Amino acid sequence: MTVMDVEPLLRRLTGDEKHAPSAFSTLDVLWVLYDRVLRVDPRRLDDPDRDRFLLSKGHGPAAYYAVLAAKGFLPHDWLDDLAGADSPLGHHPDRLRVPGVEISSGSLGHGLGLGVGTALGLRAQGRLEPRVYVLLGDAELDEGSNHEAIAYAGATGLDSVTAVVIDNRSASHGWPGGIASRFAVHGWTAVTVDGRDHDAVEAGLRQAGEGAPHVVVAVVETKGS
């Protein structure tokens, strides 16, 4: 199975309006996470030692649902009724309705704080194996709540957290000096990769080390280009 196999699933969600996988900024990163990195299993959704993937950037979750469907977390026929009255799949994901979804998101700037708390909770219970991955958008970094979490996780060396920022340059006022430096100044290890290059994304994710949280900035096409 490759990321190309996700395409027909995406088509079921969005019709022909968006048909090329490249139209989905998060798709390749999500695929690499679920195909190569995350230690999660749809048969053991409540395994306390599973990795946690938190989609903070909850809008435009079609790629997320399609990858979850491809990996066996949800039935494929759910994809045919996006945001319908009886559909568990909406335009922002709901953890109480979708298997494998760790947080309900939509309002921007909530995932990283929840991720930091999740990492702290796992550590307090002696669960040192699971990593906590939080996917954000570059425009989402406009929200001050993210900077509360970035500063605290960096200051305390919360090294079980990996943030992934999809950078399609959609922040209205941009991030002069680059996104990675915003994290690095608070003590995070940071790497910027081509968000369409699966090997580069995987390598970036695997660079997480001890003593500091890690961020992978995955650069994709400029929004609207």
Added chain:
Amino acid sequence: MRQAFIDTATALIDADPRTALVLADISAAAFERAALKHADRVLNVGIREQLMIGVAGGLALTGLRPIAHSYATFLVDRAYEQIKLDLAHQGVGAILVSVGASYDGSSEGYTHMSPMDVQLLDTLPGWTIHVPGHPGEVAPLLTAAAAHDDPVYLRLSTQTNDIAYADASSLRPVRHGTKALVVAVGPMLAPVLEATKGLDVTVAYTHTPRPFDTTGLRELATSGNVALVEPYLAGTSAHVISEALADRPHRLLSLGVTRRDLHAYGTPADHARWHGLDPATLRTSLTPWLP
């Protein structure tokens, strides 16, 4: 009450590995020893209230029982969306413990006051809200809250009654009369008892306005006249009482903190007077209303 909270929370953290405390600098010094002993479960995130609630939500998602604590205005007003989304919408709970109440920090000005905290939480489903009227009520309420996973708000104040009541989760009659039921919530009991001296009314006390004891209300409100005296925004529990008595004729007088920003300092007693919650003004409000 704050000391009772510190002592009880410290004991809970010692006794129960599920209990975790999240602070945003406020009261951090009081938990220094607990933090040295349990560094993984006593977490001070700095002056970051959005993160404090986000972290509480994350801790709860892993199965811990978080307690988050600050001034009511920073804990509830400032972080309201985190409470709505990082706790309620995720389907997890926490214990939020506030100090400062409506105007305990009167000399600090309006930035340190939160008369609206209870009403804000009342917009969300499922919260148990405790407003103790005495330090002696704090430990049992907090200990009970730590034993489950539901959302609980514990609103502490420097204003206190003379006596602690152990059985005040429901409406507890303190004085009996015939013309009206006067419900006093939390620290309002002392001024209400003073204000109603010699009046032919039943005074009932509760430290738990949510869930409100509507069964007790229906039993005690036989006269059909109910006066509600709350130490936060006036009318916060009016909708609950109206709903509970919808099938019978009744009159309801709702007293509490007004919506005015007074732009004034002074003492909590000054603010009580300005909002009409001192014994003399309460009596002035109640007397012409009584049948």
